[in-house]
Amino acid sequence: MSTKPSDRLRALGIELPPPPKPAGAYSPVVTWDRYAWVSGQIVVRAGGVASPGLVDRDVGFEAARDLARQAALQGVSALEAALGSLDRVQRVLRVAVYVASSPGFVRQHEVANGSTEVLVQLFGEEGRPARVAMGVASLPLNAPVEVELLVGTG
Amino acid sequence: MSTKPSDRLRALGIELPPPPKPAGAYSPVVTWDRYAWVSGQIVVRAGGVASPGLVDRDVGFEAARDLARQAALQGVSALEAALGSLDRVQRVLRVAVYVASSPGFVRQHEVANGSTEVLVQLFGEEGRPARVAMGVASLPLNAPVEVELLVGTG
């Protein structure tokens, strides 16, 4: 398999979601120096936020893990739009995964694997980031999962 | 209107609050390379934290939005003190807005607009950052809103 992210994407049969539109006073991606900061991604579909609620109470573990994957891919889509090509991504540096958690839910790291496993598939070992995962009280629009990315660019 | 942040500040009639004093083992601002990291800002007045409590239960939405604006301006004041002049700020890169949220409050992104709208007013499009907003369980000193900034400097 080629090591170019754009080729890997095709080889893996992954179709990126459309890049997110900002819904407020912020940028989806800020590029500066050799970096690109991607705003926190929540998964939005035609009718609004996908699977709203708290993880474990309203949204099951597997669904949350899948939302973490989709949010990461939405961030990748934002990067592609901002950089012109995914092949400019040289290193995924930091991924933060925020999980709106019902009391007692403590598997945020496993939800977060949904995000970072697909990044490793796409970018190889250069896609394996430093990571932080945590359970928060709630998220914008009642989203169950929010994913933030920082990448190094060429 | 001039594009210099110091001039815009005057033109907008915004008076910056005094720069925050650190209340523990940290720095208000760390400068390094072409960056300045600003510590999480909570709005403090003479008598202590402004409007303590959880947003929606103890602090209304409009008050929270205004606190987000004031916390951002406090961060700008910290930057001015650390950099000597706001005109050294070239790009606002990332803003994180942490909202101490009562159960069911899911408008953190709208609270966060209070922070980032004033940054766009001050710094123009270079002030439009990547952003993350979330509802947390509680914040230091019972503050309802905490705002963290990262900027690129010249």
Place this chain on the structure above:
Amino acid sequence: MSTKPSDRLRALGIELPPPPKPAGAYSPVVTWDRYAWVSGQIVVRAGGVASPGLVDRDVGFEAARDLARQAALQGVSALEAALGSLDRVQRVLRVAVYVASSPGFVRQHEVANGSTEVLVQLFGEEGRPARVAMGVASLPLNAPVEVELLVGTG
């Protein structure tokens, strides 16, 4: 006292814990450009997470403060393993301290001092970071404290 972190470590009689092993799709430390991002650290002992639960309800303040110190040292251990020597750390830039908090606990900044005071001991004033501290709903594996570091390297 020498200003070399490796010498300070010895002079202070601090024994670093073993570097953490990643338990998922992430890297303990990512180095890039002049930076090292350290993944969120939770304190793990032979039998699992140390002192699981929420701070104030299950874990006392002093214990939480000590866990924040140990988590920071675990991050320092990860840095030593990744960089080859702590003497390559030139500046501690940002520390984030996430405290799994029971309702009404608002001393996260004092818990966070446990992390940043030991960093100042080890790295001197170059160890005094920008900081953010917050109370979250829960953390991976029911850990009460998670600590994330970003440092500038030579």
